[in-house]
Amino acid sequence: MATSDPVYLRVVEDIRRQINDGTLPPGAPIPSRAQLTRKYQVGETAARHALRVLAGEGLIIGRVGSGHYVRDRPVLAPLHRWRFLDHPAPFAADLQSQGRRVTWDWHSEPVEAGPELGRRLRIDASTRLTRTHYIFRGDGKPLQLATSYEPMDFATHGDEERRSLITRMYAFGIKITEIVESVHTRVPRPAEMDALQLAAGVHVLHVERTHWAGDRPVETSDIVIPGDRFRVMYSMPL
Amino acid sequence: MATSDPVYLRVVEDIRRQINDGTLPPGAPIPSRAQLTRKYQVGETAARHALRVLAGEGLIIGRVGSGHYVRDRPVLAPLHRWRFLDHPAPFAADLQSQGRRVTWDWHSEPVEAGPELGRRLRIDASTRLTRTHYIFRGDGKPLQLATSYEPMDFATHGDEERRSLITRMYAFGIKITEIVESVHTRVPRPAEMDALQLAAGVHVLHVERTHWAGDRPVETSDIVIPGDRFRVMYSMPL
DNA sequence: CGAGCACGCTTGGAGCCCCAACTTTGCGAC
DNA sequence: GTCGCAAAGTTGGGGCTCCAAGCGTGCTCG
Numbered sequence: 075m076a077t078s079d080p081v082y083l084r085v086v087e088d089i090r091r092q093i094n095d096g097t098l099p100p101g102a103p104i105p106s107r108a109q110l111t112r113k114y115q116v117g118e119t120a121a122r123h124a125l126r127v128l129a130g131e132g133l134i135i136g137r138v139g140s141g142h143y144v145r146d147r148p149v150l151a152p153l154h155r156w157r158f159l160d161h162p163a164p165f166a167a168d169l170q171s172q173g174r175r176v177t178w179d180w181h182s183e184p185v186e187a188g189p190e191l192g193r194r195l196r197i198d199a200s201t202r203l204t205r206t207h208y209i210f211r212g213d214g215k216p217l218q219l220a221t222s223y224e225p226m227d228f229a230t231h232g233d234e235e236r237r238s239l240i241t242r243m244y245a246f247g248i249k250i251t252e253i254v255e256s257v258h259t260r261v262p263r264p265a266e267m268d269a270l271q272l273a274a275g276v277h278v279l280h281v282e283r284t285h286w287a288g289d290r291p292v293e294t295s296d297i298v299i300p301g302d303r304f305r306v307m308y309s310m311p312l
Numbered sequence: 313m314a315t316s317d318p319v320y321l322r323v324v325e326d327i328r329r330q331i332n333d334g335t336l337p338p339g340a341p342i343p344s345r346a347q348l349t350r351k352y353q354v355g356e357t358a359a360r361h362a363l364r365v366l367a368g369e370g371l372i373i374g375r376v377g378s379g380h381y382v383r384d385r386p387v388l389a390p391l392h393r394w395r396f397l398d399h400p401a402p403f404a405a406d407l408q409s410q411g412r413r414v415t416w417d418w419h420s421e422p423v424e425a426g427p428e429l430g431r432r433l434r435i436d437a438s439t440r441l442t443r444t445h446y447i448f449r450g451d452g453k454p455l456q457l458a459t460s461y462e463p464m465d466f467a468t469h470g471d472e473e474r475r476s477l478i479t480r481m482y483a484f485g486i487k488i489t490e491i492v493e494s495v496h497t498r499v500p501r502p503a504e505m506d507a508l509q510l511a512a513g514v515h516v517l518h519v520e521r522t523h524w525a526g527d528r529p530v531e532t533s534d535i536v537i538p539g540d541r542f543r544v545m546y547s548m549p550l
Numbered sequence: 551c552g553a554g555c556a557c558g559c560t561t562g563g564a565g566c567c568c569c570a571a572c573t574t575t576g577c578g579a580c
Numbered sequence: 581g582t583c584g585c586a587a588a589g590t591t592g593g594g595g596c597t598c599c600a601a602g603c604g605t606g607c608t609c610g
Contacts, residue, residue: 106590122592136590137590138590139591140589
């Protein structure tokens with residue numbers, strides 16, 4: 075609005091507007107750097123920066139050698155950046171540094187997968203491996219229960235357990251390009267009530283997370299968090 | 313790890329590691345652009361880009377004329393980037409474009425604020441204005457109930473209702489620098505059950521959002537979403 | 551001794567350039 | 581008509597520079 079604010083913002087706001095009002099539908103190409111410099115009469119740095127900002131917001135995606143395109147999937151920040159509040163202390167450290175005990179439970183058995191899971195992980199049922207792990211709070215109460223499914227060939231036993239999925243995939247030459255998460259609250263299943271020591275009437279937050287390598291799902295997990303034991307907090311600089 | 317990947321990543325990863333393991337505690341200064349170029353033997357562009365990436369992640373904050381510092385508050389992505397799935401259609405548009413009906417309900421009455429709200433909004437109770445608005449789904453069911461509190465002087469009536477908080481604040485010369493949100497699930501209160509037409513046993517997602525202008529809270533709101541009617545989905549490009 | 555000013559440093563915006571890797575397109579040969 | 585290759589265009593990494601605005605320190609002057 076003000077003519078004084080950065081020129082790259084003019085470009086960002088104009089393109090963002092076009093995406094929001096449908097002028098640029100999902101998949102539509104964004105003008106290239108060279109075209110933007112001519113169209114908006116700005117330098118290459120400004121055009122480039124505008125594209126980077128929009129890509130950072132997840133509105134567009136850049137493909138080398140091809141161009142920038144409006145993203146089809148809405149992009150938002152994933153749960154793995156959430157931090158858990160280990161009350162009473164506010165702003166307890168995140169899962170990385172938090173004094174957590176992780177229990178790994180390896181078993182490769184047929185997953186009672188609904189159609190939803192099948193869509194998320196299009197991998198042969200026999201080659202699927204199920205792994206369950208828990209995260210405990212300081213006072214011993216379980217804070218999170220996660221079940222992950224991944225193809226057998228990637229799954230390794232023994233000491234490798236603790237290596238992160240990204241690291242293990244990297245060894246196979248597979249680069250994870252995207253993490254998609256779906257979140258909702260629901261009533262806990264009997265097994266979950268047991269595992270998480272839930273009191274009657276407590277609901278859970280259910281996160282379905284899928285790691286993608288290109289258009290191929292490489293790992294998917296169900297994360298269940300007790301509704302009375304979690305509280306996430308996050309802030310955003312503007 | 314690989315020597316082939318971008319040099320700016322070397323800088324990013326090294327600083328990120330130092331922040332995570334506590335070598336650089338909150339508030340600690342990050343080396344300046346000039347210092348980084350010398351320390352890591354990289355160009356200014358790489359140093360600058362590394363700082364931008366870290367700032368984008370919310371790990372550090374740049375202060376013009378002073379330097380970059382490790383952020384004290386953990387920064388994560390706010391709910392306002394979430395998109396609601398208006399089922400049955402998957403990936404329905406977000407709140408901006410979604411066919412929503414917003415009902416505004418202005419009333420300036422003393423808020424039955426607990427100590428939590430008081431901390432969030434350190435403003436005189438008499439000069440506080442309460443505004444409630446609903447967002448409805450296509451089928452008429454309420455999807456969200458939000459109650460916001462802001463100082464009287466900023467609140468205006470009439471047509472201004474629909475102008476966003478950021479726009480209104482802008483007119484007062486106040487720039488919102490940060491949005492902090494706290495999320496958890498809980499049992500709905502009687503009034504909420506009524507307003508949201510909740511069935512028995514349904515829990516709600518409760519978001520406490522506060523807008524900050526520097527270290528001054530300028531607006532705070534309670535957003536309540538029925539647990540059976542929402543499902544957020546988001547993805548993150550890596 | 552204290553107030554104020556000037557200088558040096560830092561960020562963030564902006565411009566221009568070079569290059570590697572990759573995609574797309576179009577042309578020419580078979 | 582189809583295959584293959586070359587040229588043109590595009591992204592993303594990286595480099596260099598200039599400048600305005602803002603912060604801090606220290607020195608000078610009253």
